[in-house]
């Protein structure tokens with residue numbers, strides 16, 4: 001449906017290496033034929049599902065393909081251009097700074113390279129505003145988390161306003177939030193916004209309770225927060241009281257099997273309460289989707305009208321980590337881009 005493609009959109013939950021398209025993977029495979037990597041190792045097609053463990057193995061394969069500055073630059077440019085082509089006007093991209101001894105890649109250069117790609121897109125006149133969230137992989141523990149926060153802090157202070165926050169992601173079955181809390185507190189105190197994956201799997205109640213005390217500025221997934229799925233009213237109350245927006249990724253959750261089917265996605269729970277809920281892709285490459293499809297899926301599954309969908313995309317602007325002036329500009333653009341009839 002053309003409506004969803006033309007709808008101006010905000011994307012707030014996109015992992016760089018999970019967003020690499022089929023076409024870009026093709027170019028990467030051609031650069032590294034000796035790795036013997038095939039497409040079915042880097043993407044989960046429609047109708048297929050994977051365990052969480054299998055999903056995390058897919059990221060490892062992609063990381064093998066993306067291990068030089070040149071790769072990261074190309075991947076970041078392609079991803080930004082693809083989101084723009086899909087009608088995304090504001091994108092918050094997140095990625096875990098990675099060091100690769102073999103190729104001489106450092107974490108600092110990793111971040112710089114992504115930011116250079118973003119700037120080049122801007123210079124090329126691509127119609128999209130991009131900001132960056134530095135990601136902590138929870139698997140790597142306390143010290144790496146603290147180093148990552150320090151790096152993010154430096155970038156936030158030294159550059160052009162492109163680095164606005166921090167993400168906490170990685171395999172939710174590994175590690176515990178309590179070990180990462182000092183790093184997250186530091187990040188919060190220095191002005192980095194926090195977008196944290198919370199309650200992605202059922203066993204994280206205690207961790208979620210702890211991390212909600214920060215409180216985070218946005219929640220990724222929050223699949224198991226509400227009481228119907230083993231969460232609790234206390235958790236829901238904390239999210240509501242602090243008015244913390246949720247980033248919701250339908251295809252990702254169904255293909256990754258944390259949600260049994262689209263109609264049982266927790267979007268329904270939060271949307272019906274009128275709680276700020278933002279439709280996102282998570283990993284458009286790995287899960288073979290794009291943001292237009294995700295909006296259409298939400299609309300068809302939950303019976304949303306075009307007007308409802310319009311409001312949903314407009315309300316996402318207030319959930320961004322963009323400065324107030326940019327939020328106002330985006331709101332004006334939405335008014336300008338609104339079709340006269342739906």
Ligand code: 5GP
Nearest residue numbers: 015016017018059095096169170171172197
């Ligand atoms: P990157 O940070 O390398 O750009 O993107 C891939 C990484 O994002 C993965 O290795 C993982 O740490 C994180 N990631 C991507 N999708 C998900 C997800 O659905 N859940 C969690 N917890 N982490 C994810």
